[in-house]
Amino acid sequence: MTAIMIQGCGSNVGKSMLVAGLCRAAVRRGLRVAPFKPQNMSNNAAVTADGGEIGRAQALQAMACGLEPVTDMNPVLLKPESERGAQVVVQGKRLTTAMARDYARLKPQLMGAVLDSFQRLRAAHDLVIVEGAGSPAEVNLRAGDIANMGFARAADVPVVLVGDIDRGGVIAQVVGTQAVIDQDDAAMVAGFIINKFRGDPRLFDDGYDYIAARTGWRGFGVVPWFDRAHLLPAEDAQDLASAPTGGGxxxxxxxxxxxxxxxxxxxxxxxxxxxxxxxxxxxxxxxxxxxxxxxxxxxxxxxxxxxxxxxxxxxxxxxxxxxxxxxxxxxxxxxxxxxxxxxxxxxxxxxxxxxxxxxxxxxxxxxxxxxxxxxxxxxxxxxxxxxxxxxxxxxxxxxxxxxxxxxxxxxxxxxxxxxxxxxxxxxxxxxxxxxxxxxxxxxxIAAGGLNHGTLVAQALDALADHVEAHIDVAGVLAAAR
CATH class of the missing domain: 3.40.50.880 (Class I glutamine amidotransferase (GATase) domain)
Structure with a gap:
């Protein structure tokens, strides 16, 4: 009956992977866990057991929880059809196609569906791990927000903020987010995680301590780059990569x-x-x-x-x-x-x-x-x-x-x-x-005799091990309410 929300300092900081790893880690603790993403934008969709569609990342997170994916796990899915317009899917079914400007006016009407889906998941599970979209630092999108702090405030869900050190400027990512968001939104943040570190994480100790001192937020860990991420379905087409050339x-x-x-x-x-x-x-x-x-x-x-x-x-x-x-x-x-x-x-x-x-x-x-x-x-x-x-x-x-x-x-x-x-x-x-x-x-072409389902399951277990080794999972779960 508790929930915690993972938000990012930007898009593609690794929120989806961290949520999947945290889901698996929490399930190992004997909890009934479900993933949730209020609003997602992706053309990589999964068909659910109840005959709708959700983002593929939430289907993967459901797998990490040992659950069949259902539409409540991603009640609003935006599927881009052009540079400015997207199909709007609500609780698994197409509602309309909207231009970006029109969607901004539509968002407030969707909060009811979002909260309705969230409350059903919350009532049926011990823990719901929520994934944000984009960044709460996009304050120009804060009015009517259903994806980040607008949802967190409406549902009273504490937030853990994730920065991506691989992009560079991670101190500014986290400290800058606190600087631009509303004070009441900032009060929802229980702490931060630094993701995608390459090399020795101890080299970032001073930066980590600086973020904690400057923001007053608790640090929950520095997570090294996860090498087996390519074995798990990607949500963003920009993450598509050619396989290593090996003479095949x-x-x-x-x-x-x-x-x-x-x-x-x-x-x-x-x-x-x-x-x-x-x-x-x-x-x-x-x-x-x-x-x-x-x-x-x-x-x-x-x-x-x-x-x-x-x-x-x-x-x-x-x-x-x-x-x-x-x-x-x-x-x-x-x-x-x-x-x-x-x-x-x-x-x-x-x-x-x-x-x-x-x-x-x-x-x-x-x-x-x-x-x-x-x-x-x-x-x-x-x-x-x-x-x-x-x-x-x-x-x-x-x-x-x-x-x-x-x-x-x-x-x-x-x-x-x-x-x-x-x-x-x-x-x-x-x-x-x-x-x-x-x-x-x-x-x-001679196939390698792979069991793809087993490969994905093993990668999820390795991801949970990775999360357990580098994140204070007990602290994150204790921050849920």
Whole structure:
């Protein structure tokens, strides 16, 4: 029935990882623990047990707690669709699409849903560990805030502030945050943590003591860089990284401007015989790639235009002429077809856009969103594939007669006549170990016999050990109320 909130001095300071580690550490103490993030902005979403969607980081934190993810763990999810607009998901369901200016006016109406979800979690668990968003130092966003101090004050939840020393200027991060926030907000802060230290943490003793003396806040620890973080799903597309080159077979993934659900790549990145290359804007698709993946996208039409602007459509044609394979997942699948129709203007002005023409299918965007967990059977091998669907749009056409999989007896996805171009709506397919091994074998890539679920679970245990070794966990838990 208690709660503590982890806020950051900025975005990407490691809040999500620390919350996951603290969750696991608290569960080890015999507590019933749940994660909570009032407002998240991410296109990396998870489908929940209750048929909605939340940020992938909260799904990982739920795993750390030994729980199935539910929509109450992230009641407001913002999914960017353009530079200025985002889809607003409330308690798992799409509410509207709003421009940034309009969302500022919408925020006060969302506090009720946020507090409603929080109170349900709080009533059902011994401890709720809350994650903030961005930084409380963004005082221009304080009015109507539901993500940081606005929530902490409304729900009376103490705050631990996290600074990122890897970025430099961490003393100014923490001391500066206290300097700019309201005194009543500052009174909610129980202490601070310094995260992502490289080298000997004792070298920061003087800086640590200076922050404590200057702010009057208690220090809860200096956390060294966690080397196994890459094994856990990332929330921010900026954290996507190519796998270390080790002489394996090259698999390239296009980094769309609105890339979504990119943790599909994590099991591939863990394979020792796969060199995963993230192809970013301005770079060419490697000529020696055996497979090119077109991943999910929050804006199929927008990212199709982005793809062409990079010249990747030309690179793909060359890749195919060399005998390469292409896999499109969700939005990437839609792009592979002949046409993307958007008669209602769901992704922008109403109209049609030519696809890449690599599959004989076409997609019509529809307002209804499909959100479901899926148990599928891979058509070529008969192997079970566990995944999920999270998309708008309906895809039809002759190449669907050669399905990628069967779901409940229905055909899913499409494959070209030569078998080298594949499209599917199934996210998470590579987490199924036997399927992943067979799929890679079909590309001439020997799989490493990894159990991806075990790998993630072991990384979470290692993260909890890391947190226990460097944070005063008992002190943090004692600060909860």
């Amino acid at each position: 077979v090259k698999v390239a993934c296009l980094a769309f401007s609105r890339i979504a659900n990119f943790d599909d790549l994590d099991p591939l990145a863990s394979e020792p015989n796969v060199d995963l290359v993230i192809v970013r804007a301005g770079a060419a698709i490697p000529g020696d790639a055996r497979l090119v993946i077109l991943p999910g996208s929050k804006s199929t039409r927008g990212d199709l235009a982005f793809l062409r602007a990079q010249g990747w459509d030309i690179d793909l044609q060359a890749h195919i002429r060399r005998g390469g394979h292409v896999l499109g997942i969700c939005g990437g699948y839609q792009m592979l077809g002949q046409l993307v129709r958007d008669p209602d203007g769901i992704e922008g002005p109403a109209g049609d856009m030519a696809g890449l023409g690599l599959l004989e299918v076409e997609t019509t965007m529809t307002p209804d969103k499909r959100l479901t967990r899926v148990q599928a059977q891979h058509a070529a091998t008969g192997l079970e594939v566990a995944g999920y669907e999270i998309h708008i749009g309906r895809t039809t056409g002759p190449d669907r007669a050669r399905p990628f999989a069967h779901v409940g007896g229905a055909q899913e996805g499409a494959i070209s006549p030569d078998g080298r171009i594949t499209g599917t709506y199934l996210h998470g397919l590579f987490a199924s170990d036997r399927f992943r091994a067979q799929y890679l074998a079909g590309l001439g």
